[in-house]
Amino acid sequence: MKESFTNFAAAGLFAGILWGWLAMAVNAATGAFPFEGTLVSNWAAFTAAGGLFGLIVAGAMRLLSGALPFKGALANSVLVSVGFWLVLRAGGALLSAVEPERFHVVTLQTLQGLFLSVALGVTVGFIWGLIGSRSPRRGAD
Amino acid sequence: VKVAFGEGAFWRVIVPALALGVIIFSAVVIVYGLESMAPGVHDVFHDFRHVVGMPCH
Numbered sequence: 001m002k003e004s005f006t007n008f009a010a011a012g013l014f015a016g017i018l019w020g021w022l023a024m025a026v027n028a029a030t031g032a033f034p035f036e037g038t039l040v041s042n043w044a045a046f047t048a049a050g051g052l053f054g055l056i057v058a059g060a061m062r063l064l065s066g067a068l069p070f071k072g073a074l075a076n077s078v079l080v081s082v083g084f085w086l087v088l089r090a091g092g093a094l095l096s097a098v099e100p101e102r103f104h105v106v107t108l109q110t111l112q113g114l115f116l117s118v119a120l121g122v123t124v125g126f127i128w129g130l131i132g133s134r135s136p137r138r139g140a141d
Numbered sequence: 142v143k144v145a146f147g148e149g150a151f152w153r154v155i156v157p158a159l160a161l162g163v164i165i166f167s168a169v170v171i172v173y174g175l176e177s178m179a180p181g182v183h184d185v186f187h188d189f190r191h192v193v194g195m196p197c198h
Contacts, residue, residue: 023192033191042188049189052168059161063154085193088172092196095173103196113194 009055015127016054019120020046026119032112057081057124073128078121085117 024046027033035042060080061068068076089110096103169175172195174183190197 020189023189027192033188035188037188041185045186045189046192049168049171049186052164052171055164056161056168059157059164063157063161088169088195091169092173096196105196106191106194109191110194112192116193 009058011128011130012054012056012058012124013051014054015058015124016051016120017047018050018127019054019116019123020048020050022119022123023050023116026116027112030108030112032106032108053081053084053120054124056084057120058128060084061124061128072125074122074125077125077128078118081121081124082114082117085113085120089113 021043024042027035037045057077057080061073061077064080068079070076070079092103093105096105170178170182171186172190172193174186174190174197187197
């Protein structure tokens with residue numbers, strides 16, 4: 001049990017950190033948002049936030065292992081990641097409606113965020129398989 | 142808890158669920174820049190919020 005817990009946490013954390021760096025690279029390539037912070041401060045922030053997001057996706061996969069619809073870990077991790085992003089984005093849309101001066105919506109950044117949520121799912125699913133943790137699939141538990 | 146979730150449920154279900162709840166709460170604070178919850182979080186994660194497509198000023 002503890003081994004399983006450690007495996008999914010390590011997979012999620014590692015994948016999330018990699019994804020955070022990927023997100024920086026993707027944004028640098030697309031130019032959707034001109035970075036305002038320094039490279040070092042952004043590297044630290046994206047590493048921390050990426051690790052957090054990776055942990056959430058892996059943790060949700062582990063806890064929802066019996067309820068996820070797909071057989072493979074990759075498809076399930078993409079589903080969880082995109083689902084989580086959509087929930088956060090819906091909350092953001094609500095905040096934007098309440099406080100439009102504070103919360104601006106930028107379509108290009110939203111599309112980039114959706115793409116990155118898919119990328120997070122792929123990264124977590126791939127690392128999960130690489131570490132060799134038992135793939136969460138329907139009826140596994 | 143044992144009746145509801147079976148043997149070993151505390152470590153298998155309850156602890157991971159609580160940990161995930163705390164982590165999700167942290168993520169929400171970051172993506173919405175909730176200064177009232179964590180002073181300074183808005184500036185530290187400002188670029189991250191924009192990059193992942195969350196509304197921000």
